[in-house]
Amino acid sequence: MTSTLKETIRPQARWKPRDVWCAVAGAVSLALAAWAASTVVLPVNSDVGLVGVLPFPFWAGVLILNVAFVMALRGDAAGPARSPVMVWLLVVLVLVLFGAAVFVTDVPRGEVAFRHLGIADALSRNVAIDPNIDAYFNWPGFFALLATVLGAAGLDPVTLALWAPVFNVGLWLVGVAVVTRCLTSDPRRRWLVLWLFCLGNWQDQDYLSPQAFGFFLYLVVVALALGPLAAKAPPFRGFRRADLAAWWRGRYPAEPRPGYRVAALAATLLLIVVISASHQLTPFMVLIALTALTLGGRLLPSRLPLIAGVVLMLWLVFPASTYLVGHPPLADAGLQTAIDANVVDRTNGTAGHVLVVQVRIALTLLLWTLAAIGTVRDWRRRRLDIRVLLLTVTPVFLFPAQSYGGEMLIRISLFALPFVALQASSVLLPTNIGYRPSSRAAGGLVLTCLVLAGMTVTGRFGNAQYDVFTDDEIAAITTLDRMAPPGSAIISAAHPTPWRNTDYLGHRYRTIEDLCPPDLSAATCGPVVYHYAKHNAAGSYLLLMSSAESSLVLQGQTTPGGFDDLEAWLDAQDGVELAYSNNNARVYRVEP
Amino acid sequence: MNFRELSRPTLALGVAAVVLSLVTLVGLPTPLQTLAAIGVLILLPGQALARLIPTTDAALGVLLVLGLGLATLTAVSTAMFYLTVWSWQACVVAMAVITVLACLARARQEVAS
Known part of the structure; x- marks a missing residue:
């Protein structure tokens, strides 16, 4: 059983x-x-x-x-x-x-999927892992998988990246479905959870990436923790030492077959090792989820979090030590730092861009509010499952530990989403389990789903002006890949740029926004970029695309006029010549 | 071990792993190569390993096939890169061997039960 x-x-x-x-x-x-x-x-x-x-x-x-x-x-x-x-x-x-x-x-959105294809390509060309290259080579698991699948299956890498969001969300839904089966017996609630999981999934983390892969494995671990590794605990009598000790000792496995539990434990350990080798953040999410379930008396063996912690530490101390020497894990910890990086720095830009950010925040708050109401409702009716509450809340504890490049809140909302959806569904369905919603309730549900769908499309594709690329832009990059000799520098205006998918280690890749923040004016930024380009022995190429310009303008880093001035200033310098242009992109060659 | 006592799914899984790995190594036209590679690299090892976990929940079984298949291939590929012996052909062979070993372990369970 x-x-x-x-x-x-x-x-x-x-x-x-x-x-x-x-x-x-x-x-x-x-x-x-x-x-x-x-x-x-x-x-x-x-x-x-x-x-x-x-x-x-x-x-x-x-x-x-x-x-x-x-x-x-x-x-x-x-x-x-x-x-x-x-x-x-x-x-x-x-x-x-x-x-x-x-x-x-037919071009994948964003920059990162292209970069990930480039890392897999670099791995398969070099047949070795050099952790000095960058952080990705300290957590190479997903890229090793990608290199093997691309090599053996003969798939077109760009097509794989294009369809990766659909494929990844499909995998996640299988995981969420199994997890939900462990937590509710109501078939309507199970289906609604899957629907809400999709409608609340604005985070855009489902592209070809280690985090998407890690999140799927996280769901498998949680499914095993709630299934064959689940424990039952006696009624909780209080926080007195004797009561706690009796409660702790009274836990017993929900699954009576020891062989099943041992096999599930072995599978969980394999998954934990692979997660630790594939992504920086996900193993911490696994660790706190397992710890919370154990402390809540709902997981056996109780040493599993300890084992997960040891595996995580071993990976950090050995294969990932090169990266950690220069990047201590708690270097940018602190609540204020986290708020600045995750909220304040993200709410800048044009009115439209700020509106998109506000919609994302509002969507998250709406779902969490529904979940909170559902939790109170379930608690009052004495049917609140403590496991759901633990799995919803625990990711939040990582918020002050790391700003994670300003993406920690996004990751937290994703890891909590299956359980937030489960609690939110409690509000949207009749109080009595298994009852059919009335016509009026069904109307309200349609309205809620429509609002969520509109907000998700807004939030998810809100950066389309700069993360959906035109054929012209791809043609410019293809041409640039052909003309740039090994060792040359390629300087794009901004992220995202769909580059590095074919020659990850062959060039020095920089962006203007990285070279001279925060002032991108021609007078200040122009000399910095020109100096950098001029002093690269193998020559440099400036890649200026419409999407990158939009990225800078939308996020309030420059204006259309300011960007044109910068380009004109660079074009007027010695040794700078236009090498390629089309309607949406220009490539300038800078002689050394 | 008496092969007559083996269940047909176990036997079929082991034979399919051997045949598909050979076919993948020889090479097929693109859509077939993709299917064969995904089968031998992910689905067959995942299924063989998931059968060692005696779950009665079909949905959990499907999740384990996908999860264990992907996790095992990741572990094998990463280890090969660290040992600088990686090639996708070596990974195909390794995954086929893992599938056959898992089938043998399952066969021992079947014979014992």
């Missing part, structure tokens, strides 16, 4: 007209959304990103999809619609929300 809860209500085996209509509605919404997204013209010219240019049929598709889902979820007295219908609607939602950019362009 496992702790996985059995469904209290079995869906009826026969197909009903409602099921068929819901499935057809899903197909119609997919067709509408995909067609509408494919009509978007690049580059995206809106400060609020894709949401500003997606035509009306896309939103009609989103509306139809959410109505169909709520109808299917409401079902009838026997339960929600059949599982294939619910799965199909989820597939459509993933394609619409996480594949929208794929319908717009």
